[in-house]
Amino acid sequence: MIIICNISHRFTLFPMEKCIVRYAIVLSYLLCLMLQGCSQPMGFYDPNMDFGSIHTVAVMPFANLTDQNKAHERVRDVFINALLASSPIYVLPPGEVARGISRTQVAESASPSVEDAQKLGATLGVDAIITGVVKEYGEVRSGTAQANVIAVSLRMMEVQTGKVVWAASASKGGINTKDRLLGGGGQPMNQVTEEAVRELVNQLFH
Amino acid sequence: MSLLTSFSTKAPFFCAALLFGICLALSGQAVATPVLEANSAQPLVAVLPFENLSGAPAPLRQLRExxxxxxxxxxxxxxxxxxxxxxxxxxHRVRYVGGIDSELAVAFRQETGAQSVLITSFEFQDERVPLKICLTSRLVSTANPPIILWMDSVGLSGDDSPGLLGLGLIHDPAALRGKALARLASSLLETLEGRAVLPGSAGKFRPRIVFRSPVLAPGQPYVLAVLPFFNRSDRKNGGDLMALQFIKELARYEAFQLVEPGVIRQVLLRARIIMDDGLSLSDAAVLFSELRADLILSGKVLDYQESLAFSGSPVVDFSALLFEAKSREIVWASDSHNEGADGVYFYDWGKISTASDLASRMVRSVGSLIAQ
Incomplete structure (x- = not known):
């Protein structure tokens, strides 16, 4: 409790109260830092990787762990366009990637092995391969509230070494307090998808 | 009255002269048909049987008449x-009526004397209230190669203009059909008379994500081929419908010379190009060379859904990729998603009732950005 006294001069704090104020400031700062840490998306960067050396990437077909059969295609399309639009990296056309997969006979195109990734990268002439998993896509309900939600994870493998040099996840949408109290259907699915994809692209070029 | 009479008597001759002039001007290697041209005062148009892209039985013969x-x-x-x-x-054993290739175009001119062919695709019809009808039509010259002279589409619903106390509602399918056909004919007449204006595009239909490479020079003339889109939607022929929308909107710009879809189909069949998951660079190379195109547009349709109920609204979702011949790279990529009720806040004012109309506006917005 801070006691502010206005006696002869304006707003004077006693020594005890000064100490409390200092503690409160330090505590709130630490709390802010902790909360900021919680809100930051999980990500991995290879500290030895020079991301400036990546000029062309191939975005592999994403794995789909949802019950929406077109979810992985939608998210992949949005991601390819967002990557082209907001970065100097050139993304190989999906048709060319499909041809490369067919030529190299990669069995697990959504999660290729190191050897497969290297072989595919050499065939396609790309510097890196991006794979992805769509973990959640669609509507969630809680009581009377409902909203759209998406959860995506991406990984980037460098073709030369076959190492994972970047990995990140993003989840957007869902039911918030406002939805619970006031109802409402949340944001449209395409908007939620764009937000998640933009966050992933920002993480890649942060 | 006299003005009207004068116009109605002169209009056919005026149109005929204009149509003939356009055909001659655009068809560089047009094969002359002296007998027919000497005998007939008007240029002849062959109206092909309608192509049914609706995925359901439709009164095509009646519509054509x-x-x-x-x-x-x-x-x-x-x-x-x-x-x-x-x-x-x-x-000529013509079974495909959704387009004409070069050989067929020349044969048309030589054997029938038709200077152009009208190709119409029937998109959709719903005879439940509210009534709906969607059609796309184009006039193609019988030159070698055939050139698209005019193209337009119409997507109407019986409740587009309800008016005061619902007096403007259309309940008769024949009346709605008549309105749709009259609108197409009017658009054709405007183009033939040189009165066609480039329609504007609303901001709400702009693509959500856009990539444009500096390689794509604005204002430069390009020969552009639009491939059928990959259809990942539940709508039958959604890919063909979206490709037609792109051809229609891009054909409005002088900078783009669109390749007739019948010619593209012929090349795809002849080269046995099967695209499973998009256009590969080797396939693109074949198409660039065979079609003599500078740009190839390809894409994917994820949703092409009509409104399911009276209060529902259509949904269209697609992505587009544009390949350039010299760089063999993607020079344009965009992602669009809209619903018919987007930006509608008061009494359905501005609501779009058919997927065709919605797609047309979205593609118009993409087209204007590509042509910029």
Whole structure:
């Protein structure tokens, strides 16, 4: 409790109260830092990787762990366009990637092995391969509230070494307090998808 | 009254002269048909049987007859006789009516004397309230290669303009059909008379994500081929419908010379190109060379859904990729998603009732950005 006294001069704090104020400031700062840490998306960067050396990437077909059969295609399309639009990296056309997969006979195109990734990268002439998993896509309900939600994870493998040099996840949408109290259907699915994809692209070029 | 009479008597001759002039100007290697041209005062148009892209049975014969009537009465166009068309189609074993290739175009001109061919795709019809009808039509020259002279689409619903106390609602399917066909004929007439204006595009239909490479020079003339889109939607022929929308909107710009879809289809069949998951660079190389195109547009349709109920709204979702011949790279990529009720806040004002109309506006917005 801070006691502010206005006696002869304006707003004077006693020594005890000064100490409390200092503690409160330090505590709130630490709390802010902790909360900021919680809100930051999980990500991995290879500290030895020079991301400036990546000029062309191939975005592999994403794995789909949802019950929406077109979810992985939608998210992949949005991601390819967002990557082209907001970065100097050139993304190989999906048709060319499909041809490369067919030529190299990669069995697990959504999660290729190191050897497969290297072989595919050499065939396609790309510097890196991006794979992805769509973990959640669609509507969630809680009581009377409902909203759209998406959860995506991406990984980037460098073709030369076959190492994972970047990995990140993003989840957007869902039911918030406002939805619970006031109802409402949340944001449209395409908007939620764009937000998640933009966050992933920002993480890649942060 | 006299003005009207004067216009109605002169309009057919005026249109005929203009149509003939456009055909001649655009068809560099046009094969002359001296006998027919000497005998007939008007250029002849062959109206092909309608292509059904609706995925359901449709009164195509009736629609075609009404279309021919509208062309004759409203535009004053001379239409090739039914018997001559049937004989020609039987002789050349024409089964595909969604386009014409170069060989067929030349044969049309030489054997029937038709200077152009009208190709119409029937998109959708719903005879439940509210009534709906969607059609796309284009006029293609019988030159080598065939050139798209005019193209437009119409997507109407019976409740588009309800008016005061619902007096403007259309409950009669024939009335809605007539309105749709009259609108197409009117658009054709405007183009033939040189009165067509480039329609604007609303901001709410702009693509959500856009990539444009500096390689794509604004204002530079390009020969552009639009491939059928990959259809990942539940709508039958959604890919073909979206490709037609792109052809229609991009054909409005002088900078783009669109390759007739019939020619593209012929090349795809001849080169046995099967695209499973998009256009590969090797396939693109074949198409660039065979079609002599500078740009190839390809894409994917994820949603092409009509409104399911009276209060529902259509949904269209697609992505587009543009390949350039010299760099063999993607020079344009965009992602669009809209619903018919987007930006509608008061009493359905501005609501779009058909997927065709919605797609048309979205593609118009993409087209204007590509052409910029």
């Amino acid at each position: 009404e279309m021919i009537k509208a062309l004759r009465n409203q535009c004053g166009i001379a239409v090739l006789e039914e018997k001559a068309l049937e004989d020609f189609m039987a002789a």
